[in-house]
Amino acid sequence: MTDQAPIAIVTGASRGAGRGIAIGLGMHGCTVYVTGRSEKTGDSSLPGTIYETAEAVTAAGGKGIAVRVDHADDAQVKALFEQVEREQGRLDILVNNAAAVYDEMTTPLRFWEKPLKVGDMIDVGIRSSYVASWYAAPLMVKQKSGLIIMTSGSGAVHYVFGPAYGAHKAGVDKLAADMAVDFEETGVNVLSVWMGALMTDRLQMVLDSDPVKFAYVKDIVETPEFTGHIIWEIFKDPATAKITGQTVIGAEVAVQYGLKDVGDRQPPSYRDTHKVEPRVQYSNIIR
Structure with a gap:
């Protein structure tokens, strides 16, 4: 790290996990480029815009910069990274969180x-994470440092909402594993982080659809900002290089760093609640 405030990009940050992560990083003084498509109320069925998130980042103690980006459009992604390089000269953290999530996905x-x-x-999720990382890589390799995070979840290893959701989670876990091989000896680390059930507007919509069925969720939820604090600790830790390429469970990383969520809560690990764990990447390399 340098004396300059760390520069971060959080994709898909109009609302939900991305918004929380951006605010969490802002609380640690980061300059955060907030990307997404929502610029005004009504752009989505759920509340939240990139400008509102950027303002919240600044209010939290960082500097929020809103950039309207459709992550299905490679040219817009390219322009984003050119803007960051032009304005900041570096990039320290990339959080790949953008995904095309429709209300119909959660129907049974x-x-x-x-x-x-x-x-x-699968496109605005797996492929968009690949494209953003492709543009971030030269910046980070040049400065010999950087952290790329894929936001993921246990749907990578068990059924959640159907094959599109599962393919996205498993896909970004695999992206992290293989990108780490190519980043070897560059100073750039990449991890996939399994977030817990996040108390977002979308999750609230799911809970409201069947309060009895989903009553248990209220006891295991995490605030969206919690993952932002976890990412910050990962970024600061020089030992992160030893686990680069791995998929980690955010709740377990939090325990490692002594982090608790709002209300002094220690969110549980998927290893305990779902009896699952991330798949392990074998060490074989074929080039």
Whole structure:
């Protein structure tokens, strides 16, 4: 790290996990580029805009900069990274969180009974994370430092909402594992972080759909900002290089760093609540 405030990009940060992560990083003084498509109320079925998130980052103690980016458009992504390089001269943290998430994804139907657009999560999710990392890599390699984070979850290893959601989570875990091989000896680290159930507007919508069925969720939720604090600790820790490429469970990382969520809560690990754990990457390398 340098004396300059760390420069971060958080994609898909109009609302939900991205908004929380951006604010969390802002609380540690980061300059955060907030990307997304929502610029005004009504752009999405859920509340939140990139400008509101940027203002919240600044209010939290950092500097929020809103940039309207459709992560399905490679040219817009390219322009984002050119802007960051031009304005800041460096990039310290990239959080790949953008994903095409539609309300229909959470309905209890089989995948062919849901609209085909639900599959967009594979493009604006896996591919968009690849593209953003592709543009971030030269900046970070040049400065010999940097952290790329994929936001993920246990749906990578068990059924959640259907194959599009699962493919996204498993896909970004694999991106982190393989990118770490290419980043070897560059000073750049990459991890996939399994976030817990986040108390976002979308999750609240799911809970409201069947309060009895989902009553247990209220006891295990995390605030969206919690992952931002976890990412900050990972970024600061020189030992992160030893685990680069791995998929980690955010709740377990929090215990390692002595982090607790709002209300002095220690969110549980998927290892305890779901009896699952991330898949392990084998060490074989074929080039």
